[in-house]
Amino acid sequence: GKGHRFNTYTVFWMIVCTLQLDNQQLPNVQNLAERATRKRQYGPWNCSVPEIKEIKRNISNISLGKEYVGII
Numbered sequence: 001g002k003g004h005r006f007n008t009y010t011v012f013w014m015i016v017c018t019l020q021l022d023n024q025q026l027p028n029v030q031n032l033a034e035r036a037t038r039k040r041q042y043g044p045w046n047c048s049v050p051e052i053k054e055i056k057r058n059i060s061n062i063s064l065g066k067e068y069v070g071i072i
Contacts, residue, residue, distance in 0.1 A: 020026045027035075 016026065
């Protein structure tokens with residue numbers, strides 16, 4: 001029938017927003033960047049992570065990230 005069609009991206013961001021805003025269980029950008037640069041220690045992923053300052057500049061105008069920018 002006709003209803004809300006959620007793709008994977010939509011569902012992912014619904015989960016992210018719920019965890020970050022309601023439960024505040026997500027790590028901040030600094031923790032994610034540090035974890036990505038130590039991929040051998042934490043996991044097999046292959047990430048190319050920009051400088052923290054560059055990440056801060058990119059997220060500084062996003063309402064979801066504003067309260068976390070100060071933590072970095």
